[in-house]
Amino acid sequence: MTKIAIVGAGLMGSATSFPLSDNGHTVRLVGTHLDNETIQSCKEMNYHPRLKRHLAPNVTPFYIGEIAEALDGVEIILSGVNSLGVHWMGKTLGPHLQAGQTIIAITKGLEVDDLGNLTILPDVLRSELPDVIQDQVSYAAVGGPCIAGELAGRRNSLVVFGSRNQEIVDKLANIFRTSYYHVWTTTDLIGLEICAALKNAYTLAVGMATGLLEKSGGVDNSGAFMYNLAAGIFGESATEIHKALQLTGANPSMAYGLPGVGDMYVTCMGGRTVRLGKLIGEGNSYAQARMIMAGETLESVEIIRVMGDALPVMESKGLITSSDFPLMRFLIETIVNSKTLEIPFDKFFGGLQRLQ
Amino acid sequence: MTKIAIVGAGLMGSATSFPLSDNGHTVRLVGTHLDNETIQSCKEMNYHPRLKRHLAPNVTPFYIGEIAEALDGVEIILSGVNSLGVHWMGKTLGPHLQAGQTIIAITKGLEVDDLGNLTILPDVLRSELPDVIQDQVSYAAVGGPCIAGELAGRRNSLVVFGSRNQEIVDKLANIFRTSYYHVWTTTDLIGLEICAALKNAYTLAVGMATGLLEKSGGVDNSGAFMYNLAAGIFGESATEIHKALQLTGANPSMAYGLPGVGDMYVTCMGGRTVRLGKLIGEGNSYAQARMIMAGETLESVEIIRVMGDALPVMESKGLITSSDFPLMRFLIETIVNSKTLEIPFDKFFGGLQRLQ
Numbered sequence: 001m002t003k004i005a006i007v008g009a010g011l012m013g014s015a016t017s018f019p020l021s022d023n024g025h026t027v028r029l030v031g032t033h034l035d036n037e038t039i040q041s042c043k044e045m046n047y048h049p050r051l052k053r054h055l056a057p058n059v060t061p062f063y064i065g066e067i068a069e070a071l072d073g074v075e076i077i078l079s080g081v082n083s084l085g086v087h088w089m090g091k092t093l094g095p096h097l098q099a100g101q102t103i104i105a106i107t108k109g110l111e112v113d114d115l116g117n118l119t120i121l122p123d124v125l126r127s128e129l130p131d132v133i134q135d136q137v138s139y140a141a142v143g144g145p146c147i148a149g150e151l152a153g154r155r156n157s158l159v160v161f162g163s164r165n166q167e168i169v170d171k172l173a174n175i176f177r178t179s180y181y182h183v184w185t186t187t188d189l190i191g192l193e194i195c196a197a198l199k200n201a202y203t204l205a206v207g208m209a210t211g212l213l214e215k216s217g218g219v220d221n222s223g224a225f226m227y228n229l230a231a232g233i234f235g236e237s238a239t240e241i242h243k244a245l246q247l248t249g250a251n252p253s254m255a256y257g258l259p260g261v262g263d264m265y266v267t268c269m270g271g272r273t274v275r276l277g278k279l280i281g282e283g284n285s286y287a288q289a290r291m292i293m294a295g296e297t298l299e300s301v302e303i304i305r306v307m308g309d310a311l312p313v314m315e316s317k318g319l320i321t322s323s324d325f326p327l328m329r330f331l332i333e334t335i336v337n338s339k340t341l342e343i344p345f346d347k348f349f350g351g352l353q354r355l356q
Numbered sequence: 357m358t359k360i361a362i363v364g365a366g367l368m369g370s371a372t373s374f375p376l377s378d379n380g381h382t383v384r385l386v387g388t389h390l391d392n393e394t395i396q397s398c399k400e401m402n403y404h405p406r407l408k409r410h411l412a413p414n415v416t417p418f419y420i421g422e423i424a425e426a427l428d429g430v431e432i433i434l435s436g437v438n439s440l441g442v443h444w445m446g447k448t449l450g451p452h453l454q455a456g457q458t459i460i461a462i463t464k465g466l467e468v469d470d471l472g473n474l475t476i477l478p479d480v481l482r483s484e485l486p487d488v489i490q491d492q493v494s495y496a497a498v499g500g501p502c503i504a505g506e507l508a509g510r511r512n513s514l515v516v517f518g519s520r521n522q523e524i525v526d527k528l529a530n531i532f533r534t535s536y537y538h539v540w541t542t543t544d545l546i547g548l549e550i551c552a553a554l555k556n557a558y559t560l561a562v563g564m565a566t567g568l569l570e571k572s573g574g575v576d577n578s579g580a581f582m583y584n585l586a587a588g589i590f591g592e593s594a595t596e597i598h599k600a601l602q603l604t605g606a607n608p609s610m611a612y613g614l615p616g617v618g619d620m621y622v623t624c625m626g627g628r629t630v631r632l633g634k635l636i637g638e639g640n641s642y643a644q645a646r647m648i649m650a651g652e653t654l655e656s657v658e659i660i661r662v663m664g665d666a667l668p669v670m671e672s673k674g675l676i677t678s679s680d681f682p683l684m685r686f687l688i689e690t691i692v693n694s695k696t697l698e699i700p701f702d703k704f705f706g707g708l709q710r711l712q
Contacts, residue, residue, distance in 0.1 A: 052578040145587030153580035158588030158701065160711060182588070182701045186711040222408040224509035227625045231501030232514030232538070235618025238594075242612050256598050256612040257705060262591025265621070269583045345514065345538045349613060355516060355542040 001025055002175050005070050006078040007089065009035040009042070009061070011148035012106045013080020014051055018152050019181040021056030028070040029055070030062040032081060032088075039063050051152050064092075071096040076104060076175065079125065083109025083197075083299050086121050090128020097129065099136035104161070104172055106142045108196040109299055112306045116313025118248065120193035138168045143192040144184075144258035145266035151181065158182045160258050162192035184258065191250025195259035198244060200300040201307065202237035203267040204335075205327055206230050207274035208343075211281020230268075236327045236348040237264060247319055273300040286338040301335055308332040323347060357381055358531050361426050362434040363445065365391040365398070365417070367504035368462045369436015370407055374508050375537040377412030384426040385411070386418045388437060388444075395419050407508050420448075427452040432460060432531065435481065439465025439553075439655050442477050446484020453485065455492035460517070460528055462498045464552040465655055468662045472669025474604065476549035494524045499548040500540075500614035501622035507537065514538045516614050518548035540614065547606025551615035554600060556656040557663065558593035559623040560691075561683055562586050563630035564699075567637020586624075592683045592704040593620060603675055629656040642694040657691055664688040679703060 002025045006013045009031040017027045031039035041049045042061035048054070055061070062070040071077065071093070079089050086107055093103070103125065111119045122139040129137070144159035151157050157180065163169035166187050173183040186192055209230035219225055241264075242255035254260050267273060276298055279289035290298075307328050314320045326347035333339045346352040358381045362369045365387040373383045387395035397405045398417035404410070411417070418426040427433065427449070435445050442463055449459070459481065467475045478495040485493070500515035507513050513536065519525035522543050529539040542548055565586035575581055597620075598611035610616050623629060632654055635645035646654075663684050670676045682703035689695045702708040 145591070146584055147581075149578055150580045150582065150584045153576050153578060155580055155582050155584055156588065156699075156701065157584040158591070158704070166710070182704075182708060184705055184708060184711045188711075220509050222505055222509060224506045224511055225503075225625070226506065226511050227622045228502055228506045228511055228513040231618045231622035231625075232512070232614060234621045235501070235514070235612070235614040235616075238612040238617050239609070242609070251711075253595070253598070254711075256591070256594040256617065257711070258588065258591040260591075261594050261612065261617045262587045265590045265624075266583045266587035268621075269581070269587075343512075345512065348514065348538075349540055352538060352540060354522070355540045355544075355607075355610075355613070 002076060003074045004028070004076045004078065004175075005030055005074045006080050007067070007093065008032055008080030008085065009038045009048070010080055010082070011050055012146070013078060014048055015148035015152040016078060016080070016106065016176070017059045018056050018154060019176055019178040021058050022154075022178050023175065025058065025175065027059040028062055028074065029059055030067050030070045031064055032085065033064050036063065051149060053152050067092065068096055074101065076102050076172070079103055079105040079107060081107060082297055083107050083121060083302055084297060086124050087128050090125040094129045094133065097133045097137055099133070102138040102140060102168055102172065104140040104142065108200060110193065110197040110303055110306050112309040116310055118194070118306070118310050120190055122189065122193070138165060139163060140169055140172055141189060141193055141196070143196045143263065145262040147266060154180050156180050156182065158184075158258055158262070160184045160186055160192055162186045162189040164189050186251070188251045188254070190248055191245050191254045192259050194244055194248060194250055195241060195254050195263060197303045198241050199237075199260065199264040199267055200273055201303040201328065201331060202241065203264055203273045204277040204280075204300045204304070205233050205237060205331055206264075206268050207277020208281035209233065210274070211278035211283075214278070215282050232345070232348070233327065233343070234264065234268070239349060240325050240327055243324065247314065272296055272298060276300065280334060283340065285340055286335045304328070304331045304335045308336045323351065358432060359430045360384070360432045360434065360531075361386055361430040362436050363423070363449065364388055364436030364441065365394045365404070366436055366438070367406055368502070369434060370404055371504035371508040372434060372436070372462065372532070373415045374412050374510060375532055375534040377414050378510075378534050379531065381414065381531065383415040384418055384430065385415055386423050386426045387420055388441065389420050392419065407505065409508050423448065424452055430457065432458050432528070435459055435461040435463060437463060438653055439463050439477060439658055440653060442480050443484050446481045450485045450489065453489045453493055455489070458494040458496060458524055458528065460496040460498065464556060466549065466553040466659055466662050468665040472666055474550070474662070474666050476546055478545065478549070494521060495519060496525055496528055497545060497549055497552070499552045499619065501618040503622060510536050512536050512538065514540075514614055514618070516540045516542055516548055518542045518545040520545050542607070544607045544610070546604055547601050547610045548615050550600055550604060550606055551597060551610050551619060553659045554597050555593075555616065555620040555623055556629055557659040557684065557687060558597065559620055559629045560633040560636075560656045560660070561589050561593060561687055562620075562624050563633020564637035565589065566630070567634035567639075570634070571638050588701070588704070589683065589699070590620065590624070595705060596681050596683055599680065603670065628652055628654060632656065636690060639696065641696055642691045660684070660687045660691045664692045679707060
């Protein structure tokens with residue numbers, strides 16, 4: 001049995017305590033400073049208000065102020081914050097880490113460095129740790145389609161754990177895997193993280209179809225939706241994710257597996273990214289849509305901003321041309337420049353005419 | 357302006373008359389013997405009862421008995437029947453064909469020959485034509501995500517036309533393409549047809565998630581669906597389609613473009629295949645589900661049967677191993693042998709453990 005700390009008591013971090021608990025591990029669930037109400041409820045009533053479930057057995061809640069106690073003697077630390085919290089996570093964990101520990105992150109995102117190079121979040125987290133410990137701990141991440149509430153409900157979920165070290169990821173998979181939490185492993189951490197980030201951005205585009213339908217007057221008298229449009233965008237999205245994987249030397253097969261289309265499919269089933277896409281499809285500029293969704297964390301927007309910095313650098317290096325990533329460029333114009341544009345269908349799939 | 361006959365007045369064939377009409381072409385819509393009521397309504401009221409729309413301008417309806425008149429002098433014939441009607445179509449068109457005509461099929465399916473080799477439907481249709489005309493006409497097909505009612509409603513639809521002859525498919529694309537009907541072209545007719553067929557089969561598996569949810573008691577008190585499961589199956593489906601394309605020498609990029617995941621996405625949004633999957637997920641054997649859906653055409657079932665004949669042949673030739681296509685094998689057991697089995701998650705993606 002293993003001692004594991006989950007830092008971040010949001011939906012996904014907390015949900016992951018269920019398979020761990022079912023496997024008999026000892027879990028310490030540490031809220032961030034944003035999770036105080038959640039932790040209070042967990043401590044007082046053993047009830048997680050956001051998951052709408054009682055905690056599983058062997059899961060002990062901790063306030064952020066109790067993190068030293070919570071991290072003491074754990075073998076694995078699961079980073080359960082979103083992409084905006086990764087730097088905080090590195091700084092917070094740093095003083096408490098011990099050689100031999102493994103950090104596994106559920107965070108989905110990407111950053112771009114000063115030179116315009118894409119950086120995966122496990123490497124961002126690592127960069128925030130004290131130098132002396134950086135090479136003394138191991139890093140891993142989770143990808144693939146997994147809505148937290150379903151995992152906490154012990155519904156079948158198929159995910160991928162990634163780490164540059166196969167031994168580490170095998171060990172993690174054995175600890176987390178249950179009859180309903182199906183875990184594949186990969187050493188292609190970069191590919192896994194690129195899929196996890198990009199599917200969020202592209203789902204925003206798929207979500208626009210619902211808004212465009214509303215704008216056109218909704219389902220017509222003959223019952224026509226706009227699924228054809230959503231599906232076309234979905235196909236271009238998968239094609240662009242595949243291209244991004246190729247460009248970064250990652251395994252392109254992830255595009256048509258769990259981390260790519262699998263995760264994009266589940267993300268298209270609802271949530272904030274789809275809602276933002278719908279608002280923009282309805283005719284709102286991004287600035288207007290952002291105001292309507294004030295206060296909500298929109299990771300998809302961060303990823304589009306990152307790609308807005310990264311694509312020009314890739315282009316200047318000759319890695320891509322201006323006709324590559326037409327859908328992502330459209331999203332960049334929409335989000336970064338708050339423009340309301342027509343979808344550039346004719347540029348999809350290598351340009352309207354012959355499929356490449 | 358071109359004269360075009362659409363043979364088969366079902367949803368998809370009839371819907372394709374809209375972009376053709378909008379481009380100013382002359383369209384003759386010929387019902388099969390199953391479409392007499394539809395054609396009667398079209399003739400008497402200019403109204404297509406299945407599409408729930410009035411015919412577009414320049415579209416003239418014909419009964420099957422008037423086919424000779426309808427086909428006279430047309431340049432293009434669109435075959436608008438489903439996969440069960442392909443042999444009939446070949447036999448019916450044969451006597452009327454003239455050198456230089458092009459047949460474009462919207463039919464999605466596959467057949468298997470006596471040796472267990474997969475055969476695409478344009479080649480099946482060709483084989484039913486008189487020998488003398490077989491090489492005098494051209495063959496093409498339509499793939500990609502396109503719900504008929506949306507196309508008829510002039511909603512944006514992104515599709516792929518395929519023909520072994522680029523000149524033919526370019527010409528067709530120019531005739532059909534409108535501001536809402538976005539047409540890409542490919543000479544990889546086999547790849548296009550494999551995607552079109554297989555996505556139907558695999559959508560049945562995705563649809564099972566809805567039934568399994570019902571069987572488990574439905575959405576739980578905390579609001580958990582089974583989208584994770586559906587998404588995992590979606591990812592394995594795309595992976596198996598990619599494998600099938602590789603095996604047949606087709607362009608594997610179709611798996612993550614319009615013909616593969618694009619078409620599968622739209623098919624997952626509803627319809628008969630999803631309904632059959634749901635019934636089986638709820639715990640019905642295929643035999644029971646078939647009775648509940650008595651009288652309905654289930655193309656997905658035909659494709660699974662075809663794959664049930666084809667996979668053992670591929671295996672005996674050493675092209676695949678018994679661990680390839682685990683989801684399709686599960687579907688074959690479910691449909692052909694009417695077994696009620698557990699989904700073989702652990703065999704997905706090359707086998708549970710390391711991603712390939």
